[in-house]
């Protein structure tokens with residue numbers, strides 16, 4: 181019994197699927213882009229191209245800001261290991277990215293803006309970079325990805341610091357000043373004063389996630405002053421770029437004056 185189930189899961193997946201599809205899931209099969217996989221599992225699981233698309237989505241929505249450019253982690257959890265906070269099956273990860281797991285600490289607003297297809301494709305990318313124990317894989321393994329496709333997947337999206345600087349000069353300099361010293365024209369009347377963002381002793385211990393949420397949700401959401409406004413219209417990518425720029429201000433030695 182048990183061994184028959186295992187064989188069905190590991191080797192005869194395609195055969196098992198087609199028998200379940202025979203019970204009348206004609207409309208699902210009509211979607212051109214979808215693979216022949218059981219309902220509720222990743223329809224892009226076997227699409228090599230979805231790895232490339234998924235990588236673009238990973239950058240577009242700022243996943244890299246927390247999970248690292250290659251998913252190896254940084255301020256956020258690594259995605260390439262075999263530890264999964266809520267489980268690693270397709271449905272669980274789909275819900276996590278959609279922001280529907282009640283006690284998740286991963287921000288739930290990002291996934292609200294994503295289509296189902298974007299979530300599945302980004303998950304195909306996440307699957308493709310898994311480097312943990314192969315015995316623990318409980319999803320359809322993406323096909324081998326060609327060298328060209330991998331090269332395309334690893335292209336970086338623009339220059340985060342330069343792009344972040346542009347946003348900063350539009351939205352932040354009135355208070356934080358053109359160089360981030362906290363001396364913009366609007367600072368005169370503010371109490372508390374805008375933070376000097378070049379103050380390495382204060383700024384360097386702050387992690388990406390804190391900065392991301394602070395800038396997105398505003399000071400009041402994180403126990404800071406309401407004088408530090410929210411920027412709810414910035415996309416995750418724009419937020420990550422601004423975070424990259426803000427961090428660059430305290431990474432370099434403060435200019436003498």
Ligand code: HEC
Pocket residue numbers: 238241242243244245246247256257258259263264265266267273276277283284285286287290291302303306389392
């Ligand atoms: C602001 C930081 C942040 C951003 C942005 C973010 N994540 Fe996460 N992510 C987390 C945290 C924290 C966890 C750990 C689970 C939890 O506590 O919610 C996590 C968990 C995960 C997991 C499960 C990992 C595990 O080991 O359990 C996946 C997969 C994942 N994120 C994918 C993504 C994708 C894809 C995006 C972009 C659409 C994204 N994340 C954006 C912070 C982030």
Ligand code: HEC
Pocket residue numbers: 347348351352353354355356366370371372373374375377391394395399403404405406407408409411422426
């Ligand atoms: C209306 C004025 C104003 C604008 C605009 C503004 N800030 Fe601030 N910011 C503040 C004030 C005031 C504080 C200090 C908050 C406190 O100490 O409670 C602050 C603090 C900060 C901090 C430090 C948080 C901490 O832990 O003390 C960062 C980082 C920051 N701002 C980044 C930004 C970025 C990036 C932008 C543009 C997207 C921005 N701010 C726009 C007023 C502003």
